[in-house]
Amino acid sequence: MQNSLDSALENVHHAGVPGLFAEVWDGDEVWRGAAGVADVATGRPVTAGMRHRVGSVTKTFTAAAVLQQVEEGQLDLDAPVGRYLPRLVPGERGQAITVRMLINHTSGLAEYLPYAYPSLAAYPDLAGTSPQSLDDHRCTRFDPVELIGMGVVAPATGVPGGTPGVYSNTNYLLLGELLEKVTGSTADKCITRNVIERAGLRDTELPAGPEIEGPHSRLYEAWFGMIDPPRDYSVYDMSWVGPAAALISTVADLNRFFGLLLAGEIVSPSSLARMQTTVPVISQEGKLIDYGLGLHPVAVPGGGAVWGHGGTVWGGGTMAMISADGRRRMSVAVNLQRWNALDPSGRLLPHPIDAALAAFFRTAMGDRTTGLADPR
Structure with a gap:
């Protein structure tokens, strides 16, 4: 295994x-x-x-923390979010959107990101965007309630519970507020105490400031060739995503976490089964994927499945996956993002990195996976 993995990893670098x-x-x-x-x-x-x-690997941690509160009777998965957060999701919408719909992205609530970063207002029409807001907001401390408000007042992406759902970070900021409501502590503290510490993760945290403490890489953002050469965004205030995508971790901690999760040691086996019950969702990249409660499945040729989640931040990307039997686990981190150029219509053009990463995934998971479509 070692030689083939070494070679596959080097190929991604050379790509x-x-x-x-x-x-x-x-x-x-x-x-x-x-x-x-x-x-x-x-x-x-x-x-x-x-x-x-x-990045969005954080969502698996947040979903697990919410399901723990369901197990303790503090939350009802199928209760309206308006029961808990009537001021954030008021009126009929608050009564129609359930906690489950937030976790599996079928709430119909829009993504707040284009409104928080004005020069990304054309997102996901990538050809019309500019990276200027990335620099403007390096040290901006965003208020999650204000971000949620942007997503709630934006045009709905669908009816509550309708499929396919549409992937939206607004859902997970609301879950953070929900955790605070029912536990009396911040979402960061709840996730740290009940998930990170429970899993024995020594190098994982939801950061309070813009710095990454300890040994780390710079994070290079290319923004589809509009930042050339790619610029370092490793120092960045992550309040713009909070419990949706702010986590700092290591590949070893992620493999430990997903191993314990699928073993039923982070949430109960019945909660894990709920996490693995999927619905069709449109990812931020416009792809139709299956999505559970903070987990993403991929069919494996010959039977079985690979579970996990991927994520990106400005300049960095991560993919974590585990086979259904728990024997194969893989976590990989890259220090470049949005390397694809765009064609005149704004569609992503293939890049050698894409093929090299897919080959690494196949090697790591024993050639049993056709690649993980990443909801980012």
Whole structure:
């Protein structure tokens, strides 16, 4: 396994990613690898133990924290969110949208991101966007209630409970407010105490400030070729995504977390079954995917499934996946994002990095997966 994984990881680096690192489990055998640099200016190498912003992998942690409250009787999955947060989702909408609909993105609530970052207002019409807001908001401290308000007043993406749902970070900011409402502590503290610490994760946190503490890579954002050369956004206030995508972790911690989750040790087996019950959802990239309660499945040729989640932040990306039997686990972190150029209509053009990453996924998961369509 080691030689093929080393080669596959190097291929991703040579395809254009400055640096990446990963950990793969195959039963009791564990491989860790790194390729490339953490800093293109100094040539400082990446290492497999680096901490990294993992983006929307955070959603799995937040969903698990919510399901724990369901198990304790503090929340009802099928209760209207208006019962708990009437001022944030008022009126008939608040009565029609349930907690479950927030977790599986069938609420019909729009994404707030274009409104929080004005120069991204054409998103997802990528050809019409500009990266200027990324610099403007490096140190902006966003109020989650204000962000939620942007998503709630925006035109709905569908009727509550309708499918396909539409992936929206607004849903997970609301889940953060929901956790605060029923636990009396902040969502960060709830997720830290009930999920991160419960799983024994030593290098995982929801950061209070814009810095990544400990050894880490710079994070290079290309914004579809509009930032050339790619610019470092490793120092960034993550209040713009909070419990939707702000987590810092390591590939080892992610593999441990997903292993415990699928073993029924983070939430109960019945809650895990709910997490693995999926509906069709349109991802932020416009792809139709299956989505559960904070988990994303991929069919494996010959039977079985791979479960996990992917995520991106400005300049960084992460993918974590685990086979249904728990024997195969893979987490990988890359320090470049939005490397694809756009055609005149704004569609993503293929890039060698895409094929190289897909090949690494196949190698890591034993050639049993056709690749993970990432809801980012």
